[in-house]
Amino acid sequence: MNAPLDAADGDLAQQLDRSHVFHSWSAQGTFAGLAIAGGSGTTVWDFDGRRYLDFASQLVNVNIGHQHPAVVAAIREQAEILTTIAPATVNLTRGEAAKRIVSRAPDGFNKVFFTNGGADANENAIRMARLHTGRDKVLSTYRSYHGNTGAAIVATGDWRRVPNEFARGHVHFFGPYLYRSEFWAETPEQESERALTHLRRVIESEGPASIAAIVLETVPGTAGILVPPPGYLAGVRALADQHGILVILDEVMAGFGRTGRWFAFDGYDIVPDLITFAKGVNSGYIPVGGVVIPDAIANDFDERVFPGGLTYSGHPLAMASIVAALDAMESEGIVTHAAEIGADVIEPALASLASAHPLVGDVRGEGVFWAIELVADRGTREPVSAATMGRIKAGLLERGVIPFIQDNRIHVVPPCVVTADEVGQAMAAYDEVLTTVERAGQ
Missing domain, CATH: 3.40.640.10 (Type I PLP-dependent aspartate aminotransferase-like (Major domain))
Incomplete structure (x- = not known):
């Protein structure tokens, strides 16, 4: 059973974090992380009750999903x-x-x-x-x-x-x-x-x-x-x-x-x-x-x-x-499911995304282990800027998707238990964000 959510707990978590926690691979003065209150399967939520699809599997490790x-x-x-x-x-x-x-x-x-x-x-x-x-x-x-x-x-x-x-x-x-x-x-x-x-x-x-x-x-x-x-x-x-x-x-x-x-x-x-x-x-x-x-x-x-x-x-x-x-x-056949949803759902969805967006230079992967490589120019393969990736990350979070952002790439790495409907939700968010960034000229 999930504990009742209290926005004040989220505020306290952020206050304690800023005061006392030293984060890895981060400039401490500008660090800003989500305060996560709970999770289940492919979803986590904050103290305000806002839900997010975890398409980072945190650090690509929550293969069986949250709170199995x-x-x-x-x-x-x-x-x-x-x-x-x-x-x-x-x-x-x-x-x-x-x-x-x-x-x-x-x-x-x-x-x-x-x-x-x-x-x-x-x-x-x-x-x-x-x-x-x-x-x-x-x-x-x-x-x-x-x-x-x-x-x-x-x-x-x-x-x-x-x-x-x-x-x-x-x-x-x-x-x-x-x-x-x-x-x-x-x-x-x-x-x-x-x-x-x-x-x-x-x-x-x-x-x-x-x-x-x-x-x-x-x-x-x-x-x-x-x-x-x-x-x-x-x-x-x-x-x-x-x-x-x-x-x-x-x-x-x-x-x-x-x-x-x-x-x-x-x-x-x-x-x-x-x-x-x-x-x-x-x-x-x-x-x-x-x-x-x-x-x-x-x-x-x-x-x-x-x-x-x-x-x-x-x-x-x-x-x-x-x-x-x-x-x-x-x-539960989770490994087989990861192979099937990768081949039958994620791969074709990413191919469609690539065909629709000039920002997408390459997609590659297998199972629930994929990358979307973003480029400013498909001919030169120049990577998009860090500022562009920052806007993409913010846009995905606004749409309720936790992304794994690395350099000029979105890594599509949900838990192995992800469903076709959840993949569809994430792909719609990727599509909307890429469209917004492209229209703004990056």
Whole structure:
């Protein structure tokens, strides 16, 4: 049952926030966020009772939707049994969560190291790769985001890396992005071939025997939902195998239903050496992440101490939320639904939007993981300005849609449980806002 709404509580929330909360990735003096009072499914509401479609899934993590009753009940039940226990103990719920995760991984992946989120999942996967190979360097793409801890932020390719470059041994390269190709490619096949040639030359130039791992988001998310072209991931796997390099696939954003598959890499011809996850595994109800580890790497630490750990690794409340979320996603067909609504509803709706609006340069994605790339000129592909994106964001909020805005893109990333009617409502809002901006000359 939802608590009665009181506008005064919203005012108090804003006052306390301004006075005492320091926000991530923000200039504190100009920060202005919505005060959210509650949520259910794909919808959240403020203290005035105004409802919003959450087409950002918060930070692309609320895959099962807000306040799923089975997950809420599981957290409540676990809290009554055992709220917390140290990671050095054995815990039944932790084992059940790990079992469900590895059951969806490739053969030979039988262990899970639990973390507090995606960043420290990537951090520990990099640590494992270095210990397993005895090598130091880590390769990752410029268009990527892997988290905001020591190695994870330096593995990240975007601007957030630059003020935080304190970790050693990181090298970046360009991954495929046909719409803004670094390789003068005109087809997906050309982009794949030329991006692989570029990666091969980086490996050769850095010294293959010095490289521990290549870290990739299976489908780069914050960087633009860059669906890999045919043959690219298989080509990365072949290059890595040739030189004894591990492949770490970051499934933090793309995993557990987001692409319409349990793991995004299931749609491509690749099996990684390490898999990182977070976000969708329990829809962010309790902070959690982890590394799925194959026997070949886990066995390294049968007699050798793994030099890593976290106070809250495998926290019982988080584990209970994973068990309930994955069971509900399975029994309710949520992953299949994400694939179907992406192919049958979102993709054609975005194609119609693109044909109607000159501001739309490109649309791409799969499942409930899409991007609308906006340009001032389709010929030059010049991105629209930050001011234009600000007007678009404000216009969508006015129409009751919480958007995910990144650079010159709208990421269309609703919960996996989104309905066709809700997609239609969001598309109508996108259409109205783009029409208003175009008429105003941007």
